[in-house]
Amino acid sequence: MEHLLWLIPAFPLAGFLVLALTGKSMPPVWVAIIGAGTVSLSAIFTIIIGITFLSLPPASAHYVQTLWTWMEISDFHPEISLYLDALSLVFAFVITFIAALIHLYSVAFMAFDKDYSRFFACMNLFVCSMLLLVLADNLLLLYLGWEGVGLCSYLLIGFWYEHPENGYAAQKAFIITRIGDTAMAIGIFVIFYQFGTLLIPDILAKAPSLWQPEASMATITALLLLAGALGKSAQLPFQTWLPDAMAGPSPVSALIHAATMVTAGVYLIARMHVIFELSPTVQLIIAAIGAATLFIAGFSALTQYDLKRVLAYSTISQIGYMFLALGLGAWTAAIFHFMIHAFFKALLFLAAGAVIEALHHEHNMFKMGGLRTKLPVVFLTFVIGSASLIALPLISSGFYSKDQILWFAWASKNGNPLLWLIAISGAFITALYTTRMVMLTFWGEVKTEVDRLPGKLITIPLIILAFFSICVGFIELPHNFGSLTLFSDFLHQVLPETLLKSTASGEVFFQLLGALATFSGIYTAYILWYKQPEHLEKLKRNEMLLRLYSFWHSGWGFDQLYQTLIVRPIVFIATINKNDVLDKIYQGITLISVALYRSLSFTQSGSLRWYIMGLVVGAIIILGIQIML
Incomplete structure (x- = not known):
């Protein structure tokens, strides 16, 4: 073949x-x-x-x-x-x-x-x-x-x-x-x-034979490849482009900016894993960047009102989990989460596109509501995708992939309690903003009437992706669930086995903590955005919380920082440099060319008698020159 x-x-x-x-x-x-x-x-x-x-x-x-x-x-x-x-x-x-x-x-x-x-x-x-x-x-x-x-x-x-x-x-x-x-x-x-x-x-x-572990060239090479991976996968400090990329059509967001292109950095690091293993320092940097990104992006997702921007920040956060796993050396866990994430995030973006299209291009979740009865198929599939995103225990694929990463953050040889704490905090935040998103979009009163119902070409892909968002996770069960590890056994032909510093005996306890974080996030969002919204109104009256909310909503101020430190100085220098000596040379060439063009354009009068006269005069001049010679 x-x-x-x-x-x-x-x-x-x-x-x-x-x-x-x-x-x-x-x-x-x-x-x-x-x-x-x-x-x-x-x-x-x-x-x-x-x-x-x-x-x-x-x-x-x-x-x-x-x-x-x-x-x-x-x-x-x-x-x-x-x-x-x-x-x-x-x-x-x-x-x-x-x-x-x-x-x-x-x-x-x-x-x-x-x-x-x-x-x-x-x-x-x-x-x-x-x-x-x-x-x-x-x-x-x-x-x-x-x-x-x-x-x-x-x-x-x-x-x-x-x-x-x-x-x-x-x-x-x-x-x-x-x-x-x-x-x-x-x-x-x-x-x-x-x-x-x-x-x-x-x-x-x-x-391995050319470079010793922690060799300077191995570290430099790994850092250069890492920079490429961070840019393509929208990780710190290059994450600011992805939320704005939601300007494209929803299918573009689903394919390029959720399921495939933004995970190219994950592929690059996994493919070149030998070089990264030769530099444990760079691996620690990868894990730290992944942890920081998933935490920061989660809080930004919590404050967005545009449905697609919530999903964009969610994508940044979930890829942060993949980078965390790569930094820990949990190669198969990172690729497993990539595959599961591709299914449920493509589903969520496509379902969001169906909602936006049905509401005549309305993106604001606070202008939605009550859509669970108006768009039942979209609602059901969106809930399935959301369940996988928040890693709902046992019944969603996302649980089986994220559970591995949480466990490796604690139990792998490169893991530590701080990375695990950030990862499980991210799980709570993910459940919080995802439940908020579902509540605002599908529950409550109808604020915008449905303009157009989605057809079968819209709903059939949603149903197929929903099926995979539930079922694919069962090809790789946690160590304490049984011996079904088809995915990792398959990938171990290419990627090395991840080493644990402890046995799986304590895995049940950490799974329960992960489940507690997830359900706590769901319950908190249910109270604040549905059951007792008056608590949320009290929080909004706190000036410090409002400033924090605005800070998170702006993406932690990274755009403003880059505008101040990079964009404005470059524009300022370019403005000063606009009319320097070199520019005047090119401007002079342009002016001469324009003057010659205008001079020659007078010969194109459109008058036939002038053209004939020009031919006659030219012929007389040529003949005169010939006679003189």
Whole structure:
């Protein structure tokens, strides 16, 4: 089956090319068939190849397909070569399967948009780029996919470019992620200089023999790669672009900014785990950044009134849990939470999009309410996604993935009580803002009447994602629940076993503490935003709490800080530098060109007699010159 591996990214690439070149002249039905059909074919082939892959013995559990040599410069000859192992298969499955459902949803959601074909062309290009990123066998091809998803993110955040704020949000995302991408590019140069190759398997095999633990080059390289991961995954200090990215259509938020692109940083760290293991200091930094991000983003989510911005901050927070797990060396727990999060967060964004569309593009949760009877399917699926987000014990997939991270924060060899305390506090905050979101949107009085009911193309993907949000978690049970560990056993072909510093005997106690944090958050939100809202009104009258609320709502002031320290000084210097000597040279060239143009334009009077006279005079002059010579 390895000879068919190229078809997985090829289908969405073909869809992009067809739609980009001829989409405007196509009927909408053909745009939908090509846009959604090519991604669906990619998902089908991923499943078929994955089934064959699962039958391989562990020792040879990878596929490699080399398509052609990209370039040849001396001994440097990178190839367009695809590599499929357990880790890339998990990502490829999530990308294609969820993308297929989101494209199906988009057929109806974007049906009345004037740029229907442009939307599907960009979405297809994104899926192709993301698949190249996770299937690349060398860092150069991975970086091509990495920059490709950045480009598509820019195009889709600013998709409705008629509104200037959408263009600003797209520029903000593009510029901020470029900071991390530049550091990552430098890291790739360092790796090539050190190893003489960009082949990922060769780098991972050579690294332990080339670098000793805590070697300076290992630390520098890990930090450079980490910067790229932080930018793409919207972690501190680069998290400010993701909430503004909600300017794009809801399917974009579901696919790019929840399920796939923002987890590219998680993939990069997991894929290059050998380099990070050689620098425990960087691993501690990853864990600390993840813990800080999940805590900060959780409080910001608690104060938002825009439904999609709540989910955006929630995404930042949940990826923080993944980074915490990566920093702890709990590689399989991080990837397990990635997969579960992709299902329930895509579900929540799509359900939120259905709510917003049904209420004639209303985003404010405080103008919603009473929708559980008006939109029963959307309500039920949204509640299922919310249950998984808050890790409702036993019945939701999110419980099984987040429980692992909480346990490793305490019991892994890199864990400590502070990281565990922050993680479990984050679980309480997650339950608090998620229950608040559900209460404001679906309970209480109807504040905005439903304008349009969602059709089957909207509800069917929601139902499928809701099913997976409940069931997928059961493929990996906690240690004290039994011996079902299919997911970690599968990933251990690629990622190392996580070492615990204690046995699982105390795991039940920590699971009960996690459940207590979750139910406490649910109950607190129920009291404050539904049962006894007068308590909330009392809190609002406290001036200190109001200031804190405003501070959290602004994203802890990071945007203002960056405006003060970076943006305004650069704009100020650029303003001073606007009319320097070099600029005057170019301005002079421009003025001369314009003057010459205007002089010559007088010869184009439009009068035929002047043109004939010009030809006659010119002929006389030429003949006179010839006679004189």
